[in-house]
Amino acid sequence: MLAALAGLAVGGVVAGVLGTPQTPVVAIGSAFIDRVPPWLKDLAISWFGTHDKTALRIGILIVVALLAAVGGVLAVRRYWAGALITIALSGVAVAAAFTRADSGQTGFLPSALAGITALLILRLFSRRLEPLVDFPDDAVSRRGFLQLSAGVALGSVALAGLGKVVGGNRAAVADARKQLQLPKPPTVAPPPGVQAQGAVPWATANADFYRIDTALSVPQIVPADWKLRIHGMVAQELNLNFDDLLKRQVIHKWVTLTCVSNEVGGDLIGNALWSGVVLKDLLQEAGPSKDADAIKSTSKDGFTAGTPLPTLLDDRQAMLAFAMNGEPLPVEHGFPVRIVVPGLYGYVSATKWLVDIEVTRFDQFEGYWTPRGWSALGPIKLSSRIDTPQNKKVAPGPVTVAGVAWDQHVGVSKVEVRVDGGPWQQATLAADPSVDTWRQWHWTWNASHGTHMLQVRAFDAQGNPQVESSAPPAPNGATGLHTVSVKVG
Ligand SMILES: Nc1nc2c(c(=O)[nH]1)N[C@H]1C(S)=C(S)[C@@H](COP(=O)(O)O)O[C@H]1N2
Ligand SMILES: [Mo]
8 A cells, every 4th residue: 555655646746747637546537537427427426516526536545545455465475466456557547547638648657657666665565575474573574664664655745745846736727627617609610711721720729829928837726716806996896716707797709819029920929719708897896996097917926917997998808718719728828817808919918827906007007018128008010921921932823922910909901912022912801700800811923933022011990001110029019011032933
């Protein structure tokens, strides 16, 4: 049993280091949950209620302890018999880990290393016990056995503690994220007609979504521990937990996020279907003072953003988002709750791992990036990008030129392309479900031999062209035309 305990402790540390939820017990338990017949699940819930998962963990530990005890008794005379039980047990855990979708490539490692550890410790025990079989009263052997037992017990407890420190509660958060049941959008499929051939996917997959933050170690928050306080210049302070949030009316909305650090033609931009609660409703419930003009939102790790109050109270449906493309927010994208404000760069709005909203005034505070050389206000600038052709040679003749253009919460009305500084040619726009997303475009170029320069520019909903003069991202967003050089031949 101590060998098994040591194995589980090692499994916990390895899972913590790898940041996977797949400790041996979690692997077995999750695979079990997916396979358990409905009547047994119902029975478990009626017996244990919301403690059903705890009950399952304890149940698994009891079974492991019993099997380990049997293995231990056998191993005294025949090490291989005990070893076989250990291998079978850890084999089940490894196999279970392999069936888990959230296991990645390393999810089996905690179980595998747990098994190897248990085997080695069992071997040590069987060595110490061998002489006692024939000489049960030998004091030296007894003491050796007891010392080994105490050492393994203490070591396991220390390791288990270490596992918690190394992994933080990463495994617990990953596990909680996986178990979370959220209101689902009717579909996560992009609306019809939005995709231009040759442009990046209109809907950015979570795994491909750009990530920008100051978090060296990503904050780990279990939804059950999440709390949000909306306070400051309000009539009534509002305190919400995760369940309170889910009880409210939920919306699902495509919004294109953009980072102010995005260079012209850069890829710090992504479009996702966000699910959450409209922030306006919560703010109005708190009752912002007439004198307030901003919110200061704060993340678990102390990042802050200052967002103009009007952008949260108008019709753009700025939201507290808890899901991205139909899945709980990935931990690195702000799990369990972040802000999404259409039309504003992330640094002044999109606080991830949100824990606090203070209604206040811009003359009372500065957001994280403001004293670091970035503007207090950060509306997204009208911009456009060529996705294809890029960095490759094309054959002469018709060539598809395609890309994206964006002016969130204003809208894109026209995109033009030019070759070698010649006349601007109008591109065909793809459909546009709302002004809060990017808009794709394509144009067919009759390419001739040689090296050519392609440029793109977009016009906003009012017909204003994007700024053509080049400016760097700081202090409030890059401007200029995306220019690509293409070899034809
Ligand atoms: N807690 C926290 N939230 C944050 C940031 C941060 O550093 N910490 N960066 C912001 C910036 S600059 C951007 S562009 C967006 C990026 O969101 P994403 O990583 O989900 O794409 O998050 C915003 N929210
Ligand atoms: Mo950003």
